[in-house]
Amino acid sequence: xxxxxxxxxxxxxxxxxxxxxxxxxxxxxxxxxxxxxxxxxxxxxxxxxxxxxxxxxxxxxxxxxxxxxxxxxxxxxxxxxxxxxxxxxxxxxxxxxxxxxxxxxxxxxxxxxxxxxxxxxxxxxxxxxxxxxxxxxxxxxxxxxxxxxxxxxxxxxxxxxxxxxxxxxxxxxxxxxxxxxxxxxxxxxxxxxxxxxxxxxxxxxxxxxxxxxxxxxxxxxxxxxxxxxxxxxxxxxxxxxxxxxxxxxxxxxxxxxxxxxxxxxxxxxxxxxxxxxxxxxxxxxxxxxxxxxxxxxxxxxxxxxxxxxxxxxxxxxxxxxxxxxxxxxxxxxxxxxxxxxxxxxxxxxxxxxxxxxxxxxxxxxxxxxxxxxxxxxxxxxxxxxxxxxxxxxxxxxxxxxxxxxxxxxxxxxxxxxxxxxxxxxxxxxxxxxxxxxxxxxxxxxxxxxxxxxxxxxxxxxxxxxxxxxxxxxxxxxxxxxxxxxxxxxxxxxxxxxxxxxxxxxxxxxxxxxxxxxxxxxxxxxxxxxxxxxxxxxxxxxxxxxxxxxxxxxxxxxxxxxxxxxxxxxxxxxxxxxxxxxxxxxxxxxxxxxxxxxxxxxxxxxxxxxxxxxxxxxxxxxxxxxxxxxxxxxxxxxxxxxxxxxxxxxxxxxxxxxxxxxxxxxxxxxxxxxxxxxxxxxxxxxxxxxxxxxxxxxxxxxxxxxxxxxxxxxxxxxxxxxxxxxxxxxxxxxxxxxxxxxxxxxx
Ligand code: 26V
Numbered sequence: 177x178x179x180x181x182x183x184x185x186x187x188x189x190x191x192x193x194x195x196x197x198x199x200x201x202x203x204x205x206x207x208x209x210x211x212x213x214x215x216x217x218x219x220x221x222x223x224x225x226x227x228x229x230x231x232x233x234x235x236x237x238x239x240x241x242x243x244x245x246x247x248x249x250x251x252x253x254x255x256x257x258x259x260x261x262x263x264x265x266x267x268x269x270x271x272x273x274x275x276x277x278x279x280x281x282x283x284x285x286x287x288x289x290x291x292x293x294x295x296x297x298x299x300x301x302x303x304x305x306x307x308x309x310x311x312x313x314x315x316x317x318x319x320x321x322x323x324x325x326x327x328x329x330x331x332x333x334x335x336x337x338x339x340x341x342x343x344x345x346x347x348x349x350x351x352x353x354x355x356x357x358x359x360x361x362x363x364x365x366x367x368x369x370x371x372x373x374x375x376x377x378x379x380x381x382x383x384x385x386x387x388x389x390x391x392x393x394x395x396x397x398x399x400x401x402x403x404x405x406x407x408x409x410x411x412x413x414x415x416x417x418x419x420x421x422x423x424x425x426x427x428x429x430x431x432x433x434x435x436x437x438x439x440x441x442x443x444x445x446x447x448x449x450x451x452x453x454x455x456x457x458x459x460x461x462x463x464x465x466x467x468x469x470x471x472x473x474x475x476x477x478x479x480x481x482x483x484x485x486x487x488x489x490x491x492x493x494x495x496x497x498x499x500x501x502x503x504x505x506x507x508x509x510x511x512x513x514x515x516x517x518x519x520x521x522x523x524x525x526x527x528x529x530x531x532x533x534x535x536x537x538x539x540x541x542x543x544x545x546x547x548x549x550x551x552x553x554x555x556x557x558x559x560x561x562x563x564x565x566x567x568x569x570x571x572x573x574x575x576x577x578x579x580x581x582x583x584x585x586x587x588x589x590x591x592x593x594x595x596x597x598x599x600x601x602x603x604x605x606x607x608x609x610x611x612x613x614x615x616x617x618x619x620x621x622x623x624x625x626x627x628x629x630x631x632x633x634x635x636x637x638x639x640x641x642x643x644x645x646x647x648x649x650x651x652x653x654x655x656x657x658x659x660x661x662x663x664x665x666x667x668x669x670x671x672x673x674x675x676x677x678x679x680x681x682x683x684x685x686x687x688x689x690x691x692x693x694x695x696x697x698x699x700x701x702x703x704x705x706x707x708x709x710x711x712x713x714x715x716x717x718x719x720x721x722x723x724x725x726x727x728x729x730x731x732x733x734x735x736x737x738x739x740x741x742x743x744x745x746x747x748x749x750x751x752x753x754x755x756x757x758x759x760x761x762x763x764x765x766x767x768x769x770x771x772x773x774x775x776x777x778x779x780x781x782x783x784x785x786x787x788x789x790x791x792x793x794x795x796x797x798x799x800x801x802x803x804x805x806x807x808x809x810x811x812x813x814x815x816x817x818x819x820x821x822x823x824x825x826x827x828x829x830x831x832x833x834x835x836x837x838x839x840x841x842x843x844x845x846x847x848x849x850x851x852x853x854x855x856x857x858x859x860x861x862x863x864x865x866x867x868x869x870x871x872x873x874x875x876x877x878x879x880x881x882x883x884x885x886x887x888x889x890x891x892x893x894x895x896x897x898x899x900x901x902x903x904x905x906x907x908x909x910x911x912x913x914x915x916x917x918x919x920x921x922x
Contacts, residue, residue: 177206177209177210177213178210179210179244179245179248181210182206182207182209182210182245182248183248183252185206186203186206186248186249186252187252189202189203189256191253191256191258192256192257192258196262196263196265196266197266197325197326199258199262199263200236200263200266200325200326200328201325201326201328203236203249204235204236204239204328204329205328207239207240207243207245207249208328208329208331208355210243210245211239211243211355211357211361212331212355212361214361216360216361218293218295219293219922220428221293221427221428221429221430221921221922222293222294222295222428222429222430222922223287223292223293223294223295223430223431223432223915223916223920223922224294224295224296224297224406224410224429224430224431224432225280225283225284225294225295225296225297225432225434226296226297226298226402226403226406226431226432226433226434226438226441227276227277227280227296227297227298227434227435227437227438228277228298228299228398228399228402228434228435228437228438229271229272229273229276229277229280229298229382229434230271230272230277230280230281230284230296230298230364230366231270231271231272231273231274231277231278231280231281231305231740232268232269232271232272232281232354232740233268233269233270233278233281233582233739233740233741233743233744234263234264234266234267234268234269234740234741235269235329235354236263236266237260237263237586238285238581238582238586239329239357241581241585241586242285242288242289242357242358242581243357264741266325267307267320267322267325267739267741268322268739268740268741269304269322269327270304270305270320270322270382270739270740271298271299271300271301271304271305271366271382272304272305272382273305273382273383273659273698274658274659275473275576275658275659275764275765275766275767276434276435276473278740278766279473279547279576279766279908280296280298280434282577282578282579282582282583282766282908283908283911283912283915284296284356284362284364285356285358285579285581285582285908286577286579286907286908286909286911286912287356287358287362287912287916288356288357288358288359288360288361288362289358289359289579289581289909290358290359290909290912290913290916291358291359291360292360292912292916292922293360293362293922294362294912294916294920294922295362295363295364295365296356296362296363296364296365297364297365297366297367297402297405297406297438298364298365298366298367298402299366299367299368299378299379299382299398299401299402300330300352300366300367300368300379301379301380301381301382302321302323302368302379302380302381303319303320303321303322303380303381303382304320304322304382305320305382305383305698305739306318306319306320306698306701307319307320307737308698308736308737308738309736309737310710310714310734310736312842313710313711313714313715313718313842314707314710314711314714314842315698315699315707315710315711317701327352329354329355330352330353330354330366331352331353331354331355332350332351332352333350333351333352333353334350336351336409337349337350337351337370338351338405338408338409340369340400340401340404340405340408342397342400342491342492343490343491343492343493344491345371345372345374345375346371346375347369347370347371347375347378347397347401348369348370348371348375349367349368349369349370349401349402349404349405350367350368350369350370351365351366351367351368351405352365352366352367352368353365353366354366365406367379367401367402367405367406369401377394378394378397378398378401379398379401383395383700384398385701385702387702389487392484392487393487393491396483396487396488396491396492397491399437399438399439399440399481400440400444400491400492400495402438403438403439403440403441403444404440404441404444406431406438406441407431407441407444407445407448408444408448410429410431411425411445411448411449411452414428414429415453420453422449422453422455422459422460422463423459423463425463425466425467426463426466426467429467430467430469430919430920430921430922431467431468431469432468432469432470432471432915432919432920433468433469433470433471433537433541434471434473435471435472435473435474435481436472436480436481436533436534436537437481437533439470439481439533439534439536439537440492440495440533441468442464442468442502442536442537442540442541443495443498443499443502443536444495445460445463445464445467445468446460446461446464446498446501446502447494447495447498449463450498451494457501457505458505461502461505461540464540465540465541465542466542467542468537468540468541468542469541469542469543469544469545469919469920470537470538470541470543470544470545471544471545471546471547471574472534472544472545472546472547472551472555472559472560472763473547473763473764474763475551475554475555475558475559475760475761475763476663476761480532480533480534481532481533481534482530482531482532482533483530483531483533484529484530485499485526485529485530485531486529488531499525499526499531499536500526502525502536502539502540503524503525503526506523506524506525506539507520507524510523510566513566515562515566519562519565519566522561522562523535523538523539523562523563523566525539534559534560535563538560538563538567538570539563541570542570542919543570543571543572543919544560544563544570544571544572545571545572545573545574545919546573546574546763547573547574547575547576547763547764547785548573548575548576548763548764548765548784548785548787548788549573549575549787549788550760550782550783550784550787550805551573551763551764551784552571552572552573554760554805555571556568556571572918572919574911574914574915574918574919575764575785575788575905575906575911576764576765576766576769576785576906576908576911577766577769577905577906577907577908577909577910577911577912578766578769578770578773578906578907578908579907579908579909580603580607580773580907580909582744583744583747583769583770583773583774584773584774585604586744587744587745587747587748587774588627588631588747588748588774590627590630590631591624591627591631591748591774591775591900592604594620594623594624594627595610595613595900597623598612598613598616598619598620599612599613599615599616600612603904607904607907607909607910608904608910609904610900610901610902610903610904611901611902611904612901613897613900613901614898614901614902617894617897617898617901618894620897621890621893621894621897622890622893624775624893624896624897625889625893628749628751628775628893628896629649629650631748631749631774632649632650632651632653632749633649633749634745634748634749635653635745635746635748635749635750636649636651636749638745639694639733639735642735642736643733643734643735643736645717645721645731645733647692647731647733648690648728650690651690651691651692651731652689652690652691652692652751652752652882652883652886653691653692653694653749653750653751653752654691654692654693654694654750654751654752654754654779654879654882655693655694655695655696655746655747655750655752655753655754655771655776656669656693656694656695656696656697656754656756657694657695657696657697657735657738657742657743657746657767658696658697658765658767659697659698659699660697660698660699660700660703660706660707660709660710661703661706662705662706662709662853662865662866663757663758663761663762663866664756664757664762665756665757665758665866665868665871666695666697666709666713667709667712667850667868668756668868668871668872668875669693669695669754669756669875670709670712670713670716671827671830671831671868671872672830672872672875672876672879673693673716673720673730673732674716674829674830674833675826675827675829675830675872675876676688676730676876676879676880677716677720677723677726677730678826678829678830679826680726680729680730681723681725681726684826685880687884687887688729688730688883689883689884689886689887690728690729690730691729691730691731691883692730692731692732692733693730693731693732693733694733694735694746694750695713695732695733695734695735696734696735696738696742696743696746697710697734697738698737698738704846704849705846705849705850705853705858707846708841708844708846708847708849708850709850710734711841711842711846711847712834712839712841712847712850713732713734714734715839715840715841716732716839717732717733717734719838719839720732721733743767743770747767747770747771747773747774747776748774750771750774750776751776751777751886751892751896752776752777752778752779752799752879752882753767753768753771753772753776753777753778753779753780754779754780755767755768755778755779755780755781755783755784755786756779756780756781756802756871756875757780757781757783757784758781758783758803758808758866758867758871759781759782759783759802759803759804759805759807759808760783760805760808761783761866762783762784762786763784764784764785765783765784765785765786766785768780768784768785768786768789769785769789769903769906772789772793772899772900772903772906773899773900773903773906774900775896775897775899775900776896776899777797777798777799777882777892777895777896777899778790778793778798778799778800778899779798779799779801779878779879779882780798780799780800780801781800781801781802781803781804781871782800782802782804782805783805785906786800788905788906789899789906792902792903792905792906793898793899793901793902793903794898794902796895797894797895797896797898797899798895798899799878799881799882800878801871801874801875801877801878802870802871802874802875803867803870803871808867811867811870816862816863816864816867816870817863818854818855818863818864818867818868818869818870819855819863819869821869821870821872821873822869824873826876827869827872827873830872831851831854831869832851834847834848834850834851835847835848835851853865854868854869
C-alpha cells in the first residue's frame, strides 16, 4: 500500500457512523498495512534488547507521525468533522513502571529512526502498570486492561510460538510483534504465556507482588520465560541460517540485558548449547561472553535481582546446574587472577544460598555500563568496585537519552514549529542542529514565551478536565513527575511547598509570583511510606487550594494516573523541572531530559544526568542546590543528626504538620510513620535516610530564587531556551549511536 492508497482508503472510511474505538482500530490497521508493506528484511548482524518493560505509551499518533501520515490523517478526519484528538480516550499501553521501561521504548524509536537493526524482546502483559485512582487522598490501584480497546499495532505469530519448560509445567510462549517504524522497520516481540491457568499467569501482571514465596516464584518464571523464549529463538534461527557452528553466533547476534531482570538469558544460552547441541561448557560460556552486555539502572540494593538457589533448583533444575557450573568456573578464574577470598565473595554469582544476577552479568557480560557519568563512576568505585579492579575494560558509560520525536516533535508541535522558523527543519533529522538555536535566542524569546503560555493553557485545561482543579493562566509551573520513591524526595517538595505557603500567609515570603506545583506519581502497591507521601501531598493540595487568602498565588495538584500521555502534556507546559533525588541515588533520570528539551530550567541536585544537563546548558541557566555525593558520604562518615536541621521554626512547622493534626491520615497512622522515618528511623534504616531535612533549606531557597528570577520574563525565557538549545546531547539518537558503535558494532 502506498500513501495515495492510504489516503484514498481513509477518505472512504465511513467515519461518522463509527465509534471512536472502531475508528481507532480501522485507521491503525490501515497504517499498519502501509507501514509493514515497506518493512525490510533483517540485517546481517542484529542487536537485541531484552527488557522486562517497554513503556511505549500511545502508539497511534507516534506511529502515524513516524510513517509520515499524521498530517494527512488529521486533515482527512477534520474534513469528516472529527478531531484527531478524540483518540486520546484510548488509553496507553503501560507495559512498564517508569524510566527503565520508557528508556527501552525511546531506544527502539531511535534505532528505527537511525536505520539500525535493534529489536526488542519482552513480555506481553495482560495488565500493564495499574491505573491509579485517588480516593480520600489515597492511591487505589485498578487493573489496566489495555487490550479492551483492541491491539491494532500487534500481530500475533501463532506459527512462531515456542515451548518453555519449567520443572513443574510447560508453557507456550506466543509472540506478538509490534513493528517499530522509522528509517527502517524494526520489531518488538512480546511473548504471551499460554496453556494451563497457571501458565497464563506468567504474562498476566507486570510486577506481581513478590513479598511471598509464591510471588517470587512467579517473578522468576516471568524472567526466565521471556529470556528463554528470546534466546531459544535466536539459537534456532542461527542453526537454520548458519548451521551449528556457534563460534559465529556472536558475529550475528548481540544481546543487551536491560538491568538484572533478563540475566538468566546467559544461563539459558549456555544450557541450550551444552544440552541440545553438545557444545563443551567452556566453549558455550565463551559464546555467551561474546554475546551479552549488561546495563545497570540502579544502585538501590533492593532492586538488584537475587534468586534463592533452592527456588531456582526447584523450578529450573537445568538452569540451576548451569549456574553452579558457571560459579565453579568463576571461582577458578578469580583464584587464578590472584583475588582474595573476600574479593571472590564480593564478585561471586553465588553466595549464602542465592544467585546474584548482577554479579553473573558483570562476570559474563562483555561490557557493563551505567546510564550517566556519575552513575558509572559509582558502579566503578562502589557497587562493582572489585570487579572494576580486575576487569576495568568492561566498564563504560552510556548516558541515557530520550527521543525528540515523541518528546518534542509530537508533544510540542508549537515549539517545534518555532524552532523550524528560527533554524530550519534540519534538526528534525539531525538533532544536533538544535545547537544552532544558541545563535538566535535573543530574537525568539517573545515567541517562546507565547508558545510556553499556549502549552500551559492546554495543560491547565487538561488538568481541569481530569482533576477538577482550576489553574489561572500563566501561573509559573513547577513539576515533579516520576515514580514515587523516598529517594526521589517528593516528600521534600511537599515540605518546601508548605513552607512557601506558610511564608506567604505570614508575610515572610514577599512578592511571590503566582505558581502551581504539579505532582504526578504512582507508588508500588506494597510500598507503604510511598503511599503515605501521596496521601500527604493530596492533603496539602486540598488545604492550599481551598485557602482563599493564598488562592491567587499558590496551587498544588496531584495529577492522578500519571502516564506517558500525561507526561507529554506536562513536559511541554512546565517552566521548572524538579529533579531533587538524594545525590548518588538517581542513576540518570530521563524526565529531566524531556523537560530540558521543552525549555524548562532544572531545579535539582548534583545527581544522575542533572550534572551533565547543567554542564551542557550552563549552571547559570539552572538551579542546583543541596548536598553532593561527597557531602553525603561525609555526613554518613561523621554521623548525621537530622533533628539539628529542624531547629529553624519554618522547617519544624512544615515537618510537624505530619503529626500536629494539621492533616488527617484518616486514622491510618501513616503520617506518624513518615515522621518517624525522618526523626528516629524506620524498618532497616536510620533517621532520614534520604537527607530530606538536610537539603530542605537550600531547596526552599532555590525555589524562591527561581520565583524571583521569573520577574524578568525575558531573562528567564533565555535560560529556558538555553536548555532547549543544548539538549541535543540528551537525544536517544546520540545514546543509541554510542551503543551501536561501541558495544553492539552494528
Ligand atoms: C526499583 C525498585 C523496586 C523495589 C524498590 C526499590 C527500587 C528502586 C529502584 C527501582 C528501579 C529499577 C531500575 C530503574 O527503573 N531504574 C531507572 O532507570 C532509568 C533509565 O536508565 C534511570 O533514568 C533512572 O534514574 C532509574 O531509576
